[in-house]
Amino acid sequence: MLEKGVTQISVVSLQCVICIPHFALRRVHQGSLFLPHSVSCYLTTMGEPPRSKIPPILSASAPLGTAQRDDSWNLYALKKARAAPTTADKSATMNASLRGVDIHNTIKSASERTVTLSGWLEKKGQVRWFVLKEPAPTARGVQLPASLDWYRKQGDGLPRGSIERLPDWELQIIGPLHNTNVFKLSTANNTNQIFKTQSARSYLLKTKNHTELREWVNRICAAKKRTMISPSLPIQFPSSITLQMMPEEVLFVIFTHLNLVALHNLGVTSKLMWQRLKRYTLHRHLTNKQSILILPANTDIDSYIKWEEVLQRGAGWMSANASRITKMMLEHGLPDDLRGRMWMTLAHVHFLKAQDPRLYDNCLSKKLEEEQEIQIELDLPRTFPEHPDFITESGTKSLGNVLRAFCAYNDMVEYAQGCNFLAGIMITVLDDQSAFYLLIQLMNNYDFEGEEERVRDELNGLGMYSRGFPGLKKKIYIFDRLFEKLDPVLYHHFKAEGIEATMFGPQWFLTLFSTSLPMPLIKRIWDLFFLQGWRMIMSAAFCIFRIDRGEEKREGETLKETESLLKKNFEGIMTHIREMEKTYEDVEKCDALLRMIPNVSIKDKDVIAIRRAWELDNNVFATMLGNGKKK
Amino acid sequence: MAGQMRKALTYKLVLLGDAGVGKTAIAVQFVKGQFNPFLESTIGASFMNQTVTLPDETLIKFQIWDTAGQERFHSLAPMYYRGAQAAIVVYDITNRNSFEKAKEWIKELQQQGDPNVVVAFVGNKVDMPEARKIQPSEGESYASENGLFFIETSAKTAENVSELFMKIAKQLPSIQRQKDITSGPSNPGVKPGVGAPSKGKGGCCG
Numbered sequence: 001m002l003e004k005g006v007t008q009i010s011v012v013s014l015q016c017v018i019c020i021p022h023f024a025l026r027r028v029h030q031g032s033l034f035l036p037h038s039v040s041c042y043l044t045t046m047g048e049p050p051r052s053k054i055p056p057i058l059s060a061s062a063p064l065g066t067a068q069r070d071d072s073w074n075l076y077a078l079k080k081a082r083a084a085p086t087t088a089d090k091s092a093t094m095n096a097s098l099r100g101v102d103i104h105n106t107i108k109s110a111s112e113r114t115v116t117l118s119g120w121l122e123k124k125g126q127v128r129w130f131v132l133k134e135p136a137p138t139a140r141g142v143q144l145p146a147s148l149d150w151y152r153k154q155g156d157g158l159p160r161g162s163i164e165r166l167p168d169w170e171l172q173i174i175g176p177l178h179n180t181n182v183f184k185l186s187t188a189n190n191t192n193q194i195f196k197t198q199s200a201r202s203y204l205l206k207t208k209n210h211t212e213l214r215e216w217v218n219r220i221c222a223a224k225k226r227t228m229i230s231p232s233l234p235i236q237f238p239s240s241i242t243l244q245m246m247p248e249e250v251l252f253v254i255f256t257h258l259n260l261v262a263l264h265n266l267g268v269t270s271k272l273m274w275q276r277l278k279r280y281t282l283h284r285h286l287t288n289k290q291s292i293l294i295l296p297a298n299t300d301i302d303s304y305i306k307w308e309e310v311l312q313r314g315a316g317w318m319s320a321n322a323s324r325i326t327k328m329m330l331e332h333g334l335p336d337d338l339r340g341r342m343w344m345t346l347a348h349v350h351f352l353k354a355q356d357p358r359l360y361d362n363c364l365s366k367k368l369e370e371e372q373e374i375q376i377e378l379d380l381p382r383t384f385p386e387h388p389d390f391i392t393e394s395g396t397k398s399l400g401n402v403l404r405a406f407c408a409y410n411d412m413v414e415y416a417q418g419c420n421f422l423a424g425i426m427i428t429v430l431d432d433q434s435a436f437y438l439l440i441q442l443m444n445n446y447d448f449e450g451e452e453e454r455v456r457d458e459l460n461g462l463g464m465y466s467r468g469f470p471g472l473k474k475k476i477y478i479f480d481r482l483f484e485k486l487d488p489v490l491y492h493h494f495k496a497e498g499i500e501a502t503m504f505g506p507q508w509f510l511t512l513f514s515t516s517l518p519m520p521l522i523k524r525i526w527d528l529f530f531l532q533g534w535r536m537i538m539s540a541a542f543c544i545f546r547i548d549r550g551e552e553k554r555e556g557e558t559l560k561e562t563e564s565l566l567k568k569n570f571e572g573i574m575t576h577i578r579e580m581e582k583t584y585e586d587v588e589k590c591d592a593l594l595r596m597i598p599n600v601s602i603k604d605k606d607v608i609a610i611r612r613a614w615e616l617d618n619n620v621f622a623t624m625l626g627n628g629k630k631k
Numbered sequence: 632m633a634g635q636m637r638k639a640l641t642y643k644l645v646l647l648g649d650a651g652v653g654k655t656a657i658a659v660q661f662v663k664g665q666f667n668p669f670l671e672s673t674i675g676a677s678f679m680n681q682t683v684t685l686p687d688e689t690l691i692k693f694q695i696w697d698t699a700g701q702e703r704f705h706s707l708a709p710m711y712y713r714g715a716q717a718a719i720v721v722y723d724i725t726n727r728n729s730f731e732k733a734k735e736w737i738k739e740l741q742q743q744g745d746p747n748v749v750v751a752f753v754g755n756k757v758d759m760p761e762a763r764k765i766q767p768s769e770g771e772s773y774a775s776e777n778g779l780f781f782i783e784t785s786a787k788t789a790e791n792v793s794e795l796f797m798k799i800a801k802q803l804p805s806i807q808r809q810k811d812i813t814s815g816p817s818n819p820g821v822k823p824g825v826g827a828p829s830k831g832k833g834g835c836c837g
Contacts, residue, residue: 382670385669
């Protein structure tokens with residue numbers, strides 16, 4: 001039974017779902033907050049949702065359930081603050097936390113005759129955002145900014161004002177429809193307002209640009225076998241009112257994509273509170289089994305929380321505690337959901353983004369030379385052609401964008417084959433824009449390019465991808481010498497069989513194993529790489545041989561093709577290298593390899609000595625090849 | 632396993648040519664007898680091996696180095712063609728630019744490589760006659776001017792792929808016997824023609 005007078009379902013409320021991340025976003029532009037990759041998606045969809053995207057059933061004035069007064073919902077609205085708080089209730093707390101901020105007056109949205117009320121409803125931890133548009137300025141109560149556009153136009157997008165309970169407004173629940181709850185809100189002198197909230201889920205399903213979140217939605221659909229864990233938003237903290245404001249879906253987004261810093265910036269200011277909130281809420285968030293957060297069934301929740309905490313501490317702390325983090329990476333593994341953020345944090349992507357948030361778009365709009373364009377087009381279908389992310393057109397399109405933008409950005413590297421695989425791996429955990437920034441940081445800070453050598457890490461070197469591959473040659477040389485030092489017996493066996501580091505080095509080092517190992521293992525090696533740099537790649541390359549080294553050949557024993565590399569001949573070793581992708585499908589073998597990697601003892605003094613030899617004689621590389629070519 | 636270790640003459644062969652002309656596809660067609668339109672781009676170089684049997688029952692084992700095609704990888708190519716006894720320079724018959732690149736490769740091989748290296752000049756993708764830009768006569772005449780042998784192939788339909796390698800194989804032993812050189816560095820114990828079992832047609836040792 002439809003309530004009389006119900007004529008309008010405001011689609012404006014679709015936007016509130018994405019309000020919260022937007023608040024945090026303001027800080028991003030001020031350069032003080034790590035910009036989560038998902039936020040960039042929001043920016044692009046911030047306007048009013050186009051009509052065509054509204055589900056038909058909503059745009060039709062369909063009767064939606066039965067109307068019923070429901071006083072169990074508390075209605076809150078944002079209200080501008082006028083004076084210092086005098087009571088210790090929720091509103092006072094919120095007010096206090098926002099005190100000192102310039103307060104805006106009544107806001108009218110685009111249409112002069114429209115008045116907007118925004119706020120939220122809360123019931124036992126469930127929260128619904130709403131934005132209510134009235135056709136005529138008759139609403140009593142508070143008038144506040146409605147749409148994201150409004151926030152965007154302001155100097156600082158934080159919602160200013162106090163939180164006020166509005167007892168003179170009544171709430172009626174019209175009924176649930178699919179993922180949409182439809183409420184009716186009325187006051188004594190105005191009975192004609194309808195608003196609804198729509199869950200993020202159905203909104204996102206209609207929104208093309210939210211690739212990442214759509215993926216999440218799809219995962220929910222496919223999650224029958226997975227553990228469903230969710231936030232029911234226990235509102236336990238005096239200052240956690242901001243949490244209360246968030247629909248659970250948004251909370252999910254914040255926890256998994258924005259990170260807890262965003263929450264912090266939403267108004268939870270006390271450091272102690274922050275710590276408590278972080279632990280407690282996240283724990284509740286993860287252990288309450290009522291709805292939304294989806295984690296793979298085998299996710300270790302404690303480890304998930306631990307990683308969240310580690311991420312909060314930032315790259316500096318992680319580098320200072322590299323051995324501890326490495327141990328965590330090996331023991332617990334990094335949850336896939338957090339991997340993109342971890343790489344970006346370790347690679348300091350946020351600095352770059354804060355410096356120039358428009359960089360990606362600017363680069364993307366530049367026109368490339370025809371030769372580069374052709375080469376990129378040629379390689380798109382040849383990058384992980386069997387990986388599900390790249391079977392679809394959207395996957396290769398993202399990859400193409402990243403490569404084109406990078407090519408335009410960097411005239412020293414431009415587009416070089418191999419970058420496609422690096423970017424490809426990144427695309428599997430990040431959106432295009434973030435992958436672009438990460439690729440730049442990978443090239444800059446991990447020395448794939450550039451003329452200057454870094455002093456900090458002796459393993460770094462000249463540009464890996466710049467013309468002539470000077471950095472690659474140097475890496476191969478360093479690896480060759482280290483290999484000899486670390487395992488002379490195996491090394492000389494390789495030499496005797498005619499195996500040179502140049503036979504596998506370019507592939508391994510240019511793509512950081514992307515073309516040589518199964519993707520899950522590559523990602524775990526990259527975790528170590530982003531934390532500790534080239535040392536880990538060198539160690540991994542060594543361990544790949546070391547792990548299958550086997551025992552030395554005994555006197556009189558004939559050459560056999562066994563698993564032991566020491567007993568393999570040229571072709572056996574080359575085949576072993578070529579088939580790594582298959583042999584490392586064995587998870588136990590991957591674990592064994594990973595455990596070995598940090599334990600390889602690469603001594604600084606050895607590396608320095610090798611590098612000196614390289615610097616003194618540019619021909620050492622050629623000499624090395626010459627020596628290897630016995631016969 | 633030891634039974635498979637038949638004695639064979641081992642030769643190093645390198646595939647050169649512009650990006651996307653089908654170097655990897657030719658090698659995969661030859662080694663595995665398959666065509667996959669979605670091969671990954673080759674970075675640096677990759678290694679494969681395959682054995683063929685000549686009519687006189689000589690076993691020829693190819694150690695194939697498949698190289699990256701992009702211009703910038705050119706500077707790494709010497710690492711792979713050095714010491715090769717055979718080279719296949721591939722162009723795409725539907726792409727004029729790749730033909731010019733192939734000529735550059737030939738020049739480079741003539742200047743830098745071993746003068747005795749057997750070079751095949753190969754026009755690939757004959758399964759696309761409607762898009763053809765390079766006539767067979769053009770490839771043919773360039774090849775004969777430079778003393779190369781010429782063949783057009785299709786890695787997709789396998790047309791002429793095994794013929795290509797057979798032709799190379801036939802040219803190899805004669806050169807090598809003349810020079811009285813033993814097999815490649817990888818099989819120090821194997822000498823040409825010594826004790827090669829006369830049964831078995833081809834077959835892969837990889």
